[in-house]
Amino acid sequence: MSLHMDKLASKLIRDDQIIAESQAFCEGYKDFLNHSKCEREVVRNVIEMAEARGFVPFDAGNDYAPGSRVYYNEKNKALILAVIGRQGVKNGLHLIAAHIDSPRVDLKTTPLYEEEEMAYFKTHYYGSIRRYQWVTTPLAMHGRISLKSGTHLDFALGEKEGEPQFVITDLLPHLAKGLNPGPIDTVITGEMLNILIGSYPTAAGAETDPVKQKVLEILEKEYGIEEEDFLSAEICFVPACKASDIGFDRSMIGAYGQDDKICAYPAVAALTRLEVPENTTIVLLADKEEVGNGSVSGMDSAYIDYFMEDLCVMDKVNLRDVLRKSQALSADVSSGYDPAYRDCFDIHNVNRMNHGAIIQKYNGYNGKADTNDAGAEYLAEIRRILDSAGVLWQSGETGRIDLGGGRTLARCIANRNIDVVDIGVPVLSMHSTFETTSKLDIYMLYKALSAFMNTEIHVLY
Numbered sequence: 001m002s003l004h005m006d007k008l009a010s011k012l013i014r015d016d017q018i019i020a021e022s023q024a025f026c027e028g029y030k031d032f033l034n035h036s037k038c039e040r041e042v043v044r045n046v047i048e049m050a051e052a053r054g055f056v057p058f059d060a061g062n063d064y065a066p067g068s069r070v071y072y073n074e075k076n077k078a079l080i081l082a083v084i085g086r087q088g089v090k091n092g093l094h095l096i097a098a099h100i101d102s103p104r105v106d107l108k109t110t111p112l113y114e115e116e117e118m119a120y121f122k123t124h125y126y127g128s129i130r131r132y133q134w135v136t137t138p139l140a141m142h143g144r145i146s147l148k149s150g151t152h153l154d155f156a157l158g159e160k161e162g163e164p165q166f167v168i169t170d171l172l173p174h175l176a177k178g179l180n181p182g183p184i185d186t187v188i189t190g191e192m193l194n195i196l197i198g199s200y201p202t203a204a205g206a207e208t209d210p211v212k213q214k215v216l217e218i219l220e221k222e223y224g225i226e227e228e229d230f231l232s233a234e235i236c237f238v239p240a241c242k243a244s245d246i247g248f249d250r251s252m253i254g255a256y257g258q259d260d261k262i263c264a265y266p267a268v269a270a271l272t273r274l275e276v277p278e279n280t281t282i283v284l285l286a287d288k289e290e291v292g293n294g295s296v297s298g299m300d301s302a303y304i305d306y307f308m309e310d311l312c313v314m315d316k317v318n319l320r321d322v323l324r325k326s327q328a329l330s331a332d333v334s335s336g337y338d339p340a341y342r343d344c345f346d347i348h349n350v351n352r353m354n355h356g357a358i359i360q361k362y363n364g365y366n367g368k369a370d371t372n373d374a375g376a377e378y379l380a381e382i383r384r385i386l387d388s389a390g391v392l393w394q395s396g397e398t399g400r401i402d403l404g405g406g407r408t409l410a411r412c413i414a415n416r417n418i419d420v421v422d423i424g425v426p427v428l429s430m431h432s433t434f435e436t437t438s439k440l441d442i443y444m445l446y447k448a449l450s451a452f453m454n455t456e457i458h459v460l461y
Contacts, residue, residue, distance in 0.1 A: 009355045012392050013440060022443035026253060029265050029442060030243035033255045034159075037238045038142045039077045039287045039297070041156070042100040042261065046268050046285065047071065050081055053272040058082070060310040067276040072307050077287045077297040080307050081271055085280040088315040092325030092457045093308070094281040095418065096271075096449055097299065097409045098264040098332065099289030102257040103127035103431045104236040105134060105168075105193055111230055112197075114212035119198035121166075124190070126236065127290030128406075128431055131188040135170040137433050139195065143235040145225060153223055158240045165240050166195050195237055239433040246436055251354070253442070258435040260289065263331035263424055266446035270453055278456040280311060289332075289409060299412040320417070327378070327457055328420040329449065330410035334358050335398045336426030336437075349397045351426035353437075356392030356444040359383075360422040363398055365405025372410035374421035377460045382421055382452075389451035392444045396426075419460070423448060 012018050036042040047055075050071050058070040064084045072080040078100070085093075104126045111121040125131065140158030147153070158165040170188075201210035202217060219225040243255035264285050271283045288298030295301065305319070312319045337350035351358045359382060364371025386393050398405055413420040425445050428436040 008392055009394075012356075013354050018443075019440070022439045023250070025269075025443045025446060026439045028269070029262070030253060030255070032265050033243040033257060033261060036100075036261060037102075037140070037156070037257055038104070038236055039100045040144060040154070040234075041142070042264065042285065043073060043076050043079045046079055046081070046264075047073065049268060050272055055081060055272070058307070058310075060313070063314060072303075074297050074301070074303050078301075078303070079285040080282060080304070081268065081285075082280060082282045082307075082311070083271060083274050083277060085277045087278055087280075087456075089280045089308075089311050089322045090315050090317050092279060092322060092327060093311070094277070094279050094453055094457065095284060095326060095328040095413065095420075096267045096282070096331055096452070097284040097286060097328065097413060098267050099260045099287065099299070099409060100264050100285045101127070101287050101290050102238075102259060102261070103129045103290055104238050105139070105195070107230065107233065107235045107237075109231050111235075112212060112215065112227060114209040117199065117201070117211055118196060119211040119215045121195040121197055121237075123193050123195060123237065125193060130185060130432065131190065131193060132184055133432050134193060135168045135188060137167070138240040139166040139168070139237040140240040141166065141235060141237055143233065145223075145229050145233040145235065147224070147229055147232070153225065155235065166197055166237060168193050168195055241434060251440070252436050252438055254434050254436050256433055256435070258437055259333045259427060259430055260331070260424075262333060262427070262437055262442060263445065266442065267331055267449050270446055270450040273450070274453050277453055281453045282308075286409060293409070293412050299409050305416070323417050325457065325459075326418045327381075327452075328413045328418045329382075329452055330372070330408050330413055330420050330422045331424055331445070331449070332408040332410075332422055333424040333427045333430060334360055334363070334396065334422070335430060336428045337396075338428055344399050344403055346397060346400055349395075351394060351396035353426055353428070354440050355394040355426075356441055357386075357394070357448045358422075358424050358426060359386075359393055359395045360397070360424070361395070363406055363408060363410075363422065366402055369405075370407055370411065372408075372414040372420060372422075374410075375419065378419040379421060381458065381460055382423075385451050385455050386448055389447060391448045391451060392440070393448060 055069040058072045066086045068084040105123045108122040145153045198215045202213040206213040239256040246252035246254045286299040288295045293299040362371045362373040425441040
């Protein structure tokens with residue numbers, strides 16, 4: 001980061017007005033986190049936010065005037081929102097993409113079993129987690145069970161006062177001495193992440209699995225669920241904690257699932273406040289990033305291209321010509337520098353809390369494998385946009401070379417021949433059950449995305 005940006009960070013973090021604005025902005029963000037723990041909930045809540053700002057379902061048969069506001073719902077698990085620009089898409093479009101799935105614990109298709117008079121759910125963890133963090137954490141049940149009758153049961157059980165919660169148990173330290181010498185990630189295996197859900201036997205006197213039968217009785221009585229219904233379910237368990245201010249100064253937020261809702265919320269907030277941009281502007285909220293972007297609702301799915309093609313048909317232009325003129329931001333998080341683990345970072349290329357939004361030229365792993373490496377011309381354009389808008393930003397890397405790494409949506413966007421670079425915020429304890437972020441950084445990301453949306457696309461090559 002340049003010297004003048006260091007000075008700007010020092011100035012802004014002491015600016016009472018900027019701090020007040022960031023605090024106010026993040027109140028809405030915290031509420032969004034508390035009600036949007038899985039992708040279906042994000043889609044439902046964002047549609048509600050968008051409709052309140054004049055967005056309507058997209059109809060490919062309509063002609064949309066500049067300023068029109070539309071959305072496309074991809075099977076209730078991914079979402080596209082767009083504001084039609086004065087130039088339409090003929091000179092390219094602006095795309096901001098974030099993902100709305102987060103690491104969690106999913107149910108297996110045959111989850112319910114009993115062992116030694118205790119009832120459990122079998123799980124398969126989703127995304128990259130450190131398994132030991134999930135034991136003894138109060139969990140809530142989220143998702144949908146679809147019945148053969150055609151009805152759907154949506155769950156967010158364990159979030160409200162008085163509702164039951166669930167837990168993955170751990171071994172007491174008095175008996176764990178033999179496990180302590182092992183690597184921490186091998187102590188708790190994937191098959192050990194079994195969720196405790198009951199301990200009372202049925203009153204009916206079942207000869208086998210009486211505790212499991214009691215659970216099935218409750219599921220049938222209270223929800224109308226049979227054991228076989230779990231075959232057509234998307235149920236996950238997530239931390240039951242609420243988003244909270246962190247620190248005496250309330251400068252940070254702690255919550256589950258900030259990766260990557262911390263980018264989705266500012267993107268939606270910026271787009272819903274956008275008036276009439278020069279170029280049509282899209283915010284894409286994708287599913288399945290944490291497991292490789294596949295599936296019908298992931299970033300590699302054709303629904304994205306079909307939506308953009310429909311826009312091109314309206315303007316009587318070819319999709320391929322529009323894509324090569326377009327510009328995009330892949331909105332995703334990166335690591336925040338944590339001095340408790342300083343040996344994992346290159347101190348000259350770190351992302352610091354309270355230093356603003358992150359521009360990350362590349363990520364991937366080892367020798368930049370499986371990455372998008374943004375071009376010099378496009379990076380210069382992004383620098384110009386952010387500096388002109390007075391946005392506090394920084395540039396860094398995830399960590400030391402060969403320690404690990406990761407991917408973002410940028411690779412999927414670049415594969416469509418769209419200029420793209422990663423932008424996000426630093427996160428402490430990323431992919432944990434309780435991630436920590438800076439309110440100032442979140443607000444600066446919002447300002448950065450707003451500036452990008454309000455800038456006309458320029459020819460760079």
